[in-house]
Amino acid sequence: MTKEGMHGEVGAMKEFFDRSTRVLDESDSGFAPKDGLFTVAQQVAHAAQTVEWFIEGAFAPGGFDMNFESLDSGVRAVISLTAARAWMDRACASAHAAIDANSEEAWVAPLPPGPIMGGMPRFAIFGALTDHSAHHRGALTVYSRLIGKVPVMPYMEM
Numbered sequence: 001m002t003k004e005g006m007h008g009e010v011g012a013m014k015e016f017f018d019r020s021t022r023v024l025d026e027s028d029s030g031f032a033p034k035d036g037l038f039t040v041a042q043q044v045a046h047a048a049q050t051v052e053w054f055i056e057g058a059f060a061p062g063g064f065d066m067n068f069e070s071l072d073s074g075v076r077a078v079i080s081l082t083a084a085r086a087w088m089d090r091a092c093a094s095a096h097a098a099i100d101a102n103s104e105e106a107w108v109a110p111l112p113p114g115p116i117m118g119g120m121p122r123f124a125i126f127g128a129l130t131d132h133s134a135h136h137r138g139a140l141t142v143y144s145r146l147i148g149k150v151p152v153m154p155y156m157e158m
Contacts, residue, residue, distance in 0.1 A: 001123040006099045006107065009126035010051075013133045014092045017047065020137040020154040023144050029081040033146055038075070040143055044084035046075045047136040051091035054125040055098045063112035095129075 001009075021044065029041040038046060049071060057064030065071065078084050099107075107123040117124055141151040 001107065001121075001126070003099050003104060003107075006123060006126050007096060009130060010092055010095045010099070013130045014088070016154040017088070017133050017137045019157075020151055021140045021144075023149045023151050024081060024140065026081050028143075028147060028149075029079060029084075031143060031147055033143065039079075040140065041078050041081045041084045042075050043136050043140050043143070044081060045078035045087055047133050048084060048088035048091040049075055050132050051088070051095055051129060054129055055091075055095050057116065058111060058122045058125050059098075059102070059106075060112075063114045063118075064116045066115075 024040055030039050032039045032042075053065060053071065078087070108121050110119045111117050111122055111124070113119060117128065137154065144151045
């Protein structure tokens with residue numbers, strides 16, 4: 001995959017995520033359909049955190065951070081949708097910067113051995129990011145409908 005393709009993956013992922021979730025506002029931050037589930041703000045924060053997690057893990061000598069308890073507690077601390085969206089903006093900007101900071105040869109190199117895509121080319125993380133964010137934007141569209149809002153079509157303006 002070329003750098004242009006990687007930038008395109010991150011850009012489309014962010015555009016679809018933002019469009020799908022823009023019906024939600026700060027007053028929806030704390031909504032969760034059931035106790036223990038991520039709130040609206042935490043869903044967005046988790047998606048943002050995962051962008052960082054994939055980018056950092058792709059180049060970390062030890063591979064991906066598998067301390068999911070710590071990662072979860074960082075997300076659970078988020079109570080503001082505005083703050084979560086800012087995190088997503090920063091995470092995607094960092095992803096674009098990482099694409100530019102590394103050569104195409106580095107992106108083709110294999111990920112560290114392990115349970116998370118071990119041995120696949122680093123650029124494979126972009127497909128995983130797209131799938132992961134689609135899962136969470138889908139959950140957020142369900143949250144939207146549960147609070148009486150209608151999300152827009154994610155793939156185009158209508």
